[in-house]
Amino acid sequence: MWIKKVKLGKRSYDIVVGRNIISSLGACIKKLDIGDHAYIITNSLVKMKYASSITCALKKSGFSSTIREIPDTERSKSIAILSAVINDLAKSDLRKRTFIIALGGGVVxxxxxxxxxIYKRGVAYIQIPTTLLAQVxxxxxxKTAVDLKEGKNLIGAFYQPALVFSDVSLLKSLGIRQLRSGLAEAIKYGVIKDKSLFTYLEKWFKDILKHREAALEYIVKRSSVIKADIVSRDEKEEKGLRTILNFGHTIGHAIEAATGFKKYSHGEAVALGMLIAVEISQRLKYTSQGLATRVEALINAAGLPTRISGTSLRSIINASFRDKKFIGSRNRFVLTTGLGKTKIVENIPLRIIEEVLKGRIG
Ligand SMILES: NC(=O)c1ccc[n+]([C@@H]2O[C@H](COP(=O)([O-])OP(=O)(O)OC[C@H]3O[C@@H](n4cnc5c(N)ncnc54)[C@H](O)[C@@H]3O)[C@@H](O)[C@H]2O)c1
Structure with missing residues (x-):
């Protein structure tokens, strides 16, 4: 089993990555001394596929468990579902020391x-990510959150898990669209931080889309290292370091919002956002045409969208002004200055953003 530590003093934790490692889950949790009862939050699809192997592994190490299903939709990130889950948790949490397990994708x-x-002012939780996007x-x-109708992730907290347990074998049931979405976030890490990861993805993306576990394991490990190191240095996005993870997200979130969170998955919207960010970088002469061509070629070959449809320029611009990454009316973009390198730029003329977006719509 491969382990990467997220170093955050008392809040440090391990990211465990491997293949077919569920049987060692109980032993990993035992070491943490976080409780004796697991309240597992998941959805019906993931429950059907993996809940029994998880509960068996827990039982083997002496843990009891309860499973709570939430609907399989982004709308589960809502105050209504939050409140229903917390009420249920409080009812079932009578005599035991309960910790939470998130078994699913980013929504769960x-x-x-x-x-x-927020439950009891904070209880321990474990992430068992089952989508590529969640693992990388x-x-x-x-970063934890629920959405409001006014926007995504508007209510939330920085609250670190006690363990991230990424078994890439759980990805075997993932559909191609979800694999592509996760791949988009891995491409992001390549562009912002790791030229060799980008080159690896150019060479091996087909293996990832074919569920080849060696390729999946490689990108989950590389992405985990990059994210863990950034989070360790700037946990709450106060030093400008964590901000680079938002590459492609400023416009990506706006595209998701402008299309009612229905047309594009998170990863697909991020892919479009990255193309816009790379093109703006090129217009402002931070990077070359060559890089823009390479990023677009990879996104296109991976089957991610390269053109925006189902919305208008005005809707995207309006949605971007509501995004948390816009400070007041000033915009702030993470741009690239070459593979593996970034620059945060504020106040990019709206005219340039609009021109680049216009070229991608339709
Ligand atoms: N907290 C953060 O730092 C952060 C970062 C990026 C994205 N996000 C959030 O993550 C969410 C998107 O996450 P996602 O892309 O994982 O979407 P998701 O959680 O909706 O999962 C996508 C689909 O895959 C299915 N699924 C999950 N695991 C599966 C498996 N092993 N086999 C088959 N199907 C499976 C789910 O049931 C769902 O239908 C968004 O809400 C986004 O805002 C959060």
Whole structure:
């Protein structure tokens, strides 16, 4: 089993990555001394596929468990579901020391982490990510949240898990669209921090889309190292370091919002956002045409979208002004200055953003 530590003093934790490692889950949790009862939050699809192997592994190490299903939709990241889950948790949590397990993709992970952060002023939780996107990104770093109708992730907390347990064998049931979404976040790490990861993805993306575990394991490990190191140095995005993880997200979130969170998955919207960010970087002469061509070629070959449809320029611009990454009316973009390198730039003329977006719409 491979382990990467997220170093955060008393809040440090391990990211465990491997293949077919569920049988060692109980032993990993035992060492943490966080309780004796697991309240597992998941959805019906993931429950059907993996809940029994998880509960068996827990039982083997003496843990009891309860499973709580939430609907399989982004709308589960809502105050209504949050409140229903917390009420249920309080009812079932009578005599035992309970900790929470998030078993699922980013939706389950974000909601469960937020439940853990506020229930009894904070209980321990474990992330068992089951989508590629969650393994490379959302399960790590303690950003937890629910959405409001006014925008995504508007209520949340920084609350670190006690363990991230990424078994790439759980990804075998993942659909191609979800694999592509996760791949988009891995491409992001390549562009912002790791030229060799980007080159690896150019060479091996087909293996990832074919569920080849060696390739999946490689990108989950590389992404975990990059994210863990950034989070260890700037846990709450106060030093400008964690900000680079938002590469592609400023416009990506706006595209998701402008299309009602229905047309594009998170990863697909991020892919489009990255293309916009790379093109703006090129217009402002921070990077070359060559890089823009390479990033677009990889995104396109991976089957991610390269053109925006189902919305208008105005809707995307309006949605971007509501995003947390816009400070007041000033915009702030993470741009690239070459593979593996970034620059945060504020106040990019709206005209340039609009021109680049216009070229991608339709
Ligand atoms: N907290 C963070 O740092 C962070 C970072 C990026 C994204 N996010 C959030 O993550 C969410 C998106 O996450 P996601 O892409 O994982 O979406 P998701 O959680 O909706 O999962 C996508 C789909 O895959 C299914 N699924 C999950 N595991 C599966 C498996 N092993 N086999 C088959 N199907 C499986 C789910 O049931 C769902 O239908 C968004 O809400 C986004 O805001 C959070």
């Amino acid at each position: 992970g974000d909601l469960s982490g937020f439940v853990a952060s 990104d959302s399960a790590i770093g303690g």
